[in-house]
Amino acid sequence: MSRTPIAIAPRRPVEIPGQQGITGIVPRETLTGSAVAVDDAFVQALEKVCTKVDVDANSRADYARDWWPLGMVWATTGHVARMPAAVARPENTDEVAAILRLANETGIPVTAAGGRSGVLGNSLPVFGGVVLDLTQLSGITDLRGEDLSVDVMAGTFGDSFEETLQKEGFTAGHWPQSMKLATVGGWIACSGAGQMSTRYGTMADITRSVTAVLADGRVIETSQFSHSSTGPDMTQLFVGSEGTLGVIVSACLNIHKKAEYTESGAWAFDSFDAGVEAIKRFSHRGARPAVVRLYDATESRRNFDTKDQHILLIHNEGDPALVAATMSVVRAECDGKPSDTSLVERWLGNRNSVHALDDLILERAPDTMEITAPWSKLAKIYHDATAAMMAVDGTRTATAHISHAYPGSAGLYFMFGGRPEMADRPRWYRDVWNAGARSVLANGGNLAHHHGIGLQRARLMGEAMGSSMEALQAVKDALDPRGILNPGKLGLKSSFGPTPDWADRAAPQE
Numbered sequence: 001m002s003r004t005p006i007a008i009a010p011r012r013p014v015e016i017p018g019q020q021g022i023t024g025i026v027p028r029e030t031l032t033g034s035a036v037a038v039d040d041a042f043v044q045a046l047e048k049v050c051t052k053v054d055v056d057a058n059s060r061a062d063y064a065r066d067w068w069p070l071g072m073v074w075a076t077t078g079h080v081a082r083m084p085a086a087v088a089r090p091e092n093t094d095e096v097a098a099i100l101r102l103a104n105e106t107g108i109p110v111t112a113a114g115g116r117s118g119v120l121g122n123s124l125p126v127f128g129g130v131v132l133d134l135t136q137l138s139g140i141t142d143l144r145g146e147d148l149s150v151d152v153m154a155g156t157f158g159d160s161f162e163e164t165l166q167k168e169g170f171t172a173g174h175w176p177q178s179m180k181l182a183t184v185g186g187w188i189a190c191s192g193a194g195q196m197s198t199r200y201g202t203m204a205d206i207t208r209s210v211t212a213v214l215a216d217g218r219v220i221e222t223s224q225f226s227h228s229s230t231g232p233d234m235t236q237l238f239v240g241s242e243g244t245l246g247v248i249v250s251a252c253l254n255i256h257k258k259a260e261y262t263e264s265g266a267w268a269f270d271s272f273d274a275g276v277e278a279i280k281r282f283s284h285r286g287a288r289p290a291v292v293r294l295y296d297a298t299e300s301r302r303n304f305d306t307k308d309q310h311i312l313l314i315h316n317e318g319d320p321a322l323v324a325a326t327m328s329v330v331r332a333e334c335d336g337k338p339s340d341t342s343l344v345e346r347w348l349g350n351r352n353s354v355h356a357l358d359d360l361i362l363e364r365a366p367d368t369m370e371i372t373a374p375w376s377k378l379a380k381i382y383h384d385a386t387a388a389m390m391a392v393d394g395t396r397t398a399t400a401h402i403s404h405a406y407p408g409s410a411g412l413y414f415m416f417g418g419r420p421e422m423a424d425r426p427r428w429y430r431d432v433w434n435a436g437a438r439s440v441l442a443n444g445g446n447l448a449h450h451h452g453i454g455l456q457r458a459r460l461m462g463e464a465m466g467s468s469m470e471a472l473q474a475v476k477d478a479l480d481p482r483g484i485l486n487p488g489k490l491g492l493k494s495s496f497g498p499t500p501d502w503a504d505r506a507a508p509q510e
C-alpha cells in the first residue's frame with residue numbers, strides 16, 4: 001500500500017503579531033554590531049541559482065521577525081532585530097544546494113526559515129545575509145501505509161500535512177499548538193513536542209530520517225530504518241539543530257493508524273505536588289495516555305474558572321482495548337477528586353487557538369519557558385523557578401503546567417508576564433529568563449523542552465551543555481567550517497563575531 005506523491009499547495013506563513021508597526025516602512029535595527037556586507041554581485045549570482053529572490057525592503061522586514069515576544073514589542077515602534085539582505089525561496093533541493101554553495105564560497109550567512117513561529121528568535125538572521133524561506137518545498141512524496149512511514153517535504157505546514165494524512169487514514173500524532181503556523185522542517189529543527197507527545201512521542205521519536213543540504217551544498221540522506229545498529233544515529237544530529245548544521249529539505253516520519261476511539265477524564269487536586277505524584281505513579285506503571293496536562297491553581301482558574309484547585313486533564317486515543325487499559329491505570333492512580341470531564345472538551349475546542357497577542361504583548365509582556373524535569377526534582381523545580389521569576393523587578397505573574405509526561409520525567413511549561421517599563425523590557429526579559437532558567441538548571445532540570453534555543457537562550461547553552469558543548473562545537477566546525485548556517489545561535493562560536501547582546505538595547509521609543 002503506497003501512495004505517491006500527494007500534492008499540498010505551498011502557502012505563506014501566518015502574519016506575526018505587531019505587523020502593523022512595520023507595514024509600509026523600512027524598520028530600524030536594534031541589534032548591536034553590524035550585518036555582513038552583501039553586494040549587488042552576490043545578489044545577481046543568487047538570482048542565477050534561485051528562481052525566487054526578494055530584496056524588497058518590506059519583504060525583508062517580514063523575515064526579520066518571528067514570534068519572539070521581544071521582537072513583537074520592537075515591531076510596535078517600527079524596529080526589528082536585524083534585516084536580511086535578501087530572501088531566497090528555493091523550489092527544490094537543487095536550488096537549496098546551489099544557494100548554499102554560493103553562500104559558502106562567498107562567506108555570506110544563510111538562515112533557514114519555515115513558518116517563523118519560533119518563540120525565541122530562532123530564525124532571525126542576526127548577522128544579516130540571506131534568509132532561506134523553505135515554504136515552497138511542500139507536499140508528501142511517498143506514503144507507505146504498510147511500513148507506517150511518510151516522506152514529506154520540509155516546508156509543508158503542519159495543519160495541511162496532518163489533514164492530508166487523516167484523509168488517507170493515518171496521523172503523525174504531532175499536534176503543537178502552532179499547528180497552522182509551523183512547518184515540518186521547523187518541527188524537526190526545533191525538536192518540537194506536540195500536545196499528544198505522551199502517546200506518539202516528540203519529533204526526536206517521530207523523525208526516522210532526513211535529507212539535508214550541508215553548508216557546502218552536499219546533499220545527505222540519513223537511514224530510514226526505525227531501528228539500526230549501523231553506528232551513531234545521524235538523523236538525531238539534525239533534530240534540534242535549528243538550522244546550524246544543515247538545511248533539511250525533506251524527512252521520513254513515523255505515522256500511525258488514525259485513532260477511531262477516545263476516552264477522557266479530569267481530576268482536581270488540592271496541591272500541584274499531589275497532581276505531580278499521581279502522574280508519576282501512572283507513568284511508572286507504563287500508562288501513556290495521549291494528552292496529560294496538569295495546571296497549577298492560577299492557570300486552572302484562568303482556563304477553567306476553578307478556585308484553589310489544580311486541574312489534571314487526560315485524553316487518550318487509539319485501539320479501544322489499549323485505551324481502556326491505560327485509562328483504568330490512570331483512574332486508579334488519580335486519587336484526587338474526579339472533576340468535570342467537559343473541561344477536556346473545553347480544552348480540545350481551544351487547543352490550537354492563538355490569542356490575539358497584539359494588545360496583550362504591550363499590556364502584559366507575556367512569555368513562556370518550557371523545560372524538562374525528572375520526577376524526583378519536578379516539584380522543587382516548579383516552586384523555586386516560579387519564585388525566582390517573581391523576584392525579578394517588574395514580574396507580576398509566574399505560573400506553570402505539565403504538558404508532556406514520560407516514564408522518568410515531564411515537560412514543565414512556565415507562563416510569566418509583567419508590567420516592565422517599555423524602555424526596560426529587553427533587560428526584564430533577559431533577567432526573568434536568567435532567573436527562571438538558572439533556577440531550573442541548579443535544581444537538576446534542563447534548559448529547553450521543545451521550543452529550542454534561538455537567540456533568547458543562546459547565552460545559557462554553555463551552562464546547560466557543560467562538557468558536551470565542546471563536542472557540539474566540533475561537529476559544527478566539521479560540517480560548516482565557514483560558519484555560514486544560522487550564525488549566532490545554539491551558543492556556538494561564530495566567525496561573524498559574538499552573538500549580539502540584545503538585552504542591552506533599550507526598547508526603542510518613538
Ligand SMILES: Cc1cc2nc3c(=O)[nH]c(=O)nc-3n(C[C@H](O)[C@H](O)[C@H](O)COP(=O)(O)OP(=O)(O)OC[C@H]3O[C@@H](n4cnc5c(N)ncnc54)[C@H](O)[C@@H]3O)c2cc1C
Nearest residue numbers: 114115116117118176177178183185186189192193243248
Ligand atoms: C502560539 C504558538 C504555539 C506554539 N506551540 C508549540 C507547541 O505546542 N509545541 C512545539 O514544539 N512548539 C510550539 N511552538 C513553537 C514553534 O511553533 C515550533 O518551534 C516550530 O517547530 C517552529 O517551526 P517553524 O516552521 O515555524 O520554524 P521557524 O520558526 O521558521 O524556524 C525555527 C528554527 O528552525 C530552523 N529551521 C526551520 N526550518 C528548517 C529546515 N527546513 N531546515 C533546517 N532548519 C530549519 C530555523 O533556522 C530556526 O532556527 C509554538 C509557537 C507559537 C507561536
